[in-house]
Amino acid sequence: MKLQPLNILFIEDNRTDVILTREVLNRAKIINQLNVIDNGEDALSYLKKRDISKKFIPPDLIILDLKIPKRDGFEVLSEIAQDRDLNRIPLIVYTTSDLTSETLQKYKLDSRQYVKKSLDFKELIGAIKFIEERDGKFLIPSMSASDGLIDDHQLNILLVEDNMEDVELIEELMFMEEKGQWSMKRCERLSEAFEYLKYNGVDVAILDLFLPDMRGLETLKKFVAYNHTIPIIVMTSLHAKQLGREAIREGAQDYLIKGQFTSDHFIRAVEFSIERKKLDQLRDELLSYVSHELSNPLTVVKDSIAQIAEGVVGGINDKQKHFLDISLSNIGRLIMITEDLLLCTKLELGKLPIHKELFDMNALVKEVIETYRASFMNKKLNLECFLSTQPVMVSADKERIGQVVTNLLNNALKFTFKGHVQIAVARNDHLLWCVVKDTGQGIPQEDIPKLFKKYQQVLSHRRKGVKGTGLGLFICKTLVELHGGHIWVKSCLGEGTEITFSLPIQSKEVMDNV
Amino acid sequence: MSKMILFIDDDSDIVEVVKNRLESYRYTVISADNGEDGIMMARQEKPDLIIMDILMPGMTGGEAVKLLQEDHTTQNIPTIFLTSLSSEILYDKEGDKININGRFYTAVAKPFDPKRLMAVINGIIGDA
Incomplete structure (x- = not known):
């Protein structure tokens, strides 16, 4: 015989009691269909629906709170008691009120059908079981034993x-x-x-x-x-x-x-x-392990090829040199991806320490630009630089901020196909700003909120043939925020993108050091 | 006579490639694939510089350099470390310096740029 869930009408307006009661039933392994109505009037009209609707299936059990709005529990009880069909439905009064034996008698209730609300729910379950035994009307379908928690410890x-x-x-x-x-x-x-x-x-x-x-x-x-x-x-x-x-x-x-x-x-x-x-932690450990395991083979491959390309181990012709150079630039990309992945892992694990030192932001930007000048020339893009003649001193992790500037410049280079890329540094008493602006393809408005999330590029640009891990801007954002700064973007599709980051200068420290 | 570099790394491929690179700059290179052998060679050969991997099976680079420090015949040999990325977790790294047993050593991270490695070596012991 297939057991049907116990169809219970629960007339109750207190949300917490509903949640707890549902729990108690589940815990007692009573498979149930709990139909909750939160006031007397609606409950009665629902029960009376049987007169007009053939589809109406009377509940197997009614659990009734007495303090309910519109028409209270006592009115519901009287109506049910007077109705020949309804008074055959098993009913439990579930209330915080004290009921005298006279009251129980008046509504033709067995004392075991009256359960006082408490945190100990045994009585409610006891009442349901009593009705089951008394009426023999329904079987309480039981759930299979549920599993405990994953580990045994508290x-x-x-x-x-x-x-x-x-x-x-x-x-x-x-x-x-x-x-x-x-x-x-x-x-x-x-x-x-x-x-x-x-x-x-x-x-x-x-x-x-x-x-x-x-x-x-x-x-x-x-x-x-x-x-x-x-x-x-x-x-x-x-x-x-x-x-x-x-x-x-x-x-x-x-x-x-x-x-x-x-x-x-x-x-x-x-x-x-x-x-x-x-x-998540396993993933991070795996990333860390893999990037470590990659570092030796990458070193070997990179330097072996470099030595052949440089002619250290014998002469080669131009065509051979050309292909070795292609190999080298791709090994460079592999190394960058590995480093980005590892850096991300470290950032997420909070394992990346920030070593602040006092340095000139203008000088750092110039340094980064120098490494990119050739790439910009190859792509026939103008790289314009707006820096004040005065140094812009800042206390920050020079290597990491250099990385932010590098990533921004690298992105501008990647996504710009004609026109120019501009980089500028400005400051006031408390903050410095670094802006990288390009005349590239721009970013659709709907993609801007996702821009600083991990792996975005992988998802959105893979089809467009642009290479990268999509970690660059996530890394920028995290590094800038680790310094107490902010990063934001303005972009117009087809016109270009402007990314700005700010850093606190920590003028007092700077002044002291100067 | 050209300056001698002792290279200690358990990865024989790295040893061969780096050895060839260093020799192309006219340095004399000897090598060991573990800390114990490396220490023995350092005592015997008194190289001008030791390049050491950190994570090796058996004795780590950190333990090896400690023994070299305790031996007056080897304690003055400059030592630089090759760090693979995860060894930074073991040791406190600051810029290109790594703190091992309370002393700061120059560290070059793998995969390294050969030119940078050569610049570091040149900065410590000069040309071959």
């Missing part, structure tokens, strides 16, 4: 949430889990969470994005910057679903929508985010 959860209602809901969901599997630390503020993490390890963090000391995606970014090893589940409200998806792109492993998740969802999100984080 899961330490950090909940960063300032809204007490949300906290209570999660605590109640967890309460229904077997004891000893969970432990939870709650923090109201981000700063409090960081303080806690100094001395404690956690398996997963559940992060509300709107806290007293930080709001929006910034909350997540700050958390990831503080500790990039903890799996994060972000909590968003129903009207901000989009935020959840953005959070995943910014490094969260999963998101839950407030008031929309059950304990099954919750557990799945926890398990999923832990597993997903493990995969």
Whole structure:
């Protein structure tokens, strides 16, 4: 015999109670179809629909809260009691009110059909089982035993949430889990969470994005910057679903929508985010391992070919030299890709230290330009440079900022086919700006928001025959932001692109050093 | 007599290529494929410069240089390191210097630009 789900009409206006009750039923392995109506009037008209609709299937069970809007539970009880068809449907009164035996008698209720709401749900399940035995009407379909959590050890959860209602809901969901599997630390503020993490390890963090000391995606970014090893589940409200998806792109492993998740969802999100984080870390380790393993063979190939091309191991003709030069430039690309991948990995793992030194930004830009002059000439593009005669001193990681300038210039070179590329440096008392402007193909408006995300180019330009990893701008953005600066883009399709980054000069430091 | 460089690396292909490159600049090159042999050769031959890989099976470059430092016959031999990218995780790297056992050594990252390697060598011991 195939078991049908138990069709339950739940007349209840309290959202939390609905979520918890659904959980309790699932946990008691009662397969159910829970139909929730949140007021007396609608519940009665639903039940009366049987008169006009042949399709109406009476519920197997009614669970009734007494404190419900429009027509209260007592009115619903009287109507049901007077109706010959409805009063045959098993019913449980599920309420916080105290009911006297007279009241129960009045509505022809067995005391076991009256369950007082509490956090201990055994009584509710007991009532359902009692009805099952008494009526022998329906079999309670049972679920198969559910799997436990991935690891046997107790899961330490950090909940960063300032809204007490949300906290209570999660605590109640967890309460229904077997004891000893969970432990939870709650923090109201981000700063409090960081303080806690100094001395404690956690398996997963559940992060509300709107806290007293930080709001929006910034909350997540700050958390990831503080500790990039903890799996994060972000909590968003129903009207901000989009935020959840953005959070995943910014490094969260999963998101839950407030008031929309059950304990099954919750557990799945926890398990999923832990597993997903493990995969992310494996990916990073793999990248790091692969780029290391590539470095020796690349060295060997590069220098062997270079030595032949240079004639170190004997004379070669022009055609042979030409092909060796092609090989060398492609090995150069391989090396750049490897370095970009490794740099990205390091940036994501927070393993890239910034070594600040005082240097002249103008001089750095000139240095980078020199290495590109020949490539621009080959492509018949003008490279114009606007630098002040005075040095622009800045305290930053020279190698990394050089990399940002190189990447921007490299992109301009790649995507510009006629006209010119301009580079300029400007400053005020606190900031310097470096602008790279080209007359290249431009970027479609809809692609601009994606521009600084990883691997973008791979996806959008692969077809157009432009070579690259698509990591360049992601690296630029991350490096500039590590220095406390910003990077932005203006572009017009067919006319060109202008990318600007700013860096704090840290004038006091600069002044002291000068 | 030309200046002698001891090259210690467990990758025999790298050893052969770099050796040829250095010899083309008229340096004399001897090599070892592990730290222990490298230390022995350093004691016997007293090279003008040691180029050492960091990550090698058995003794690492860091351990080898420590032993060379403790031996008064080898402690004054300048040493530079070839770092593959992941060895930066093991050691604290600052610019082109790497901190090993509290001392800063010049480091050249693999895959390296041969011209840069030659410039570094030239800067330390001059022409062959």
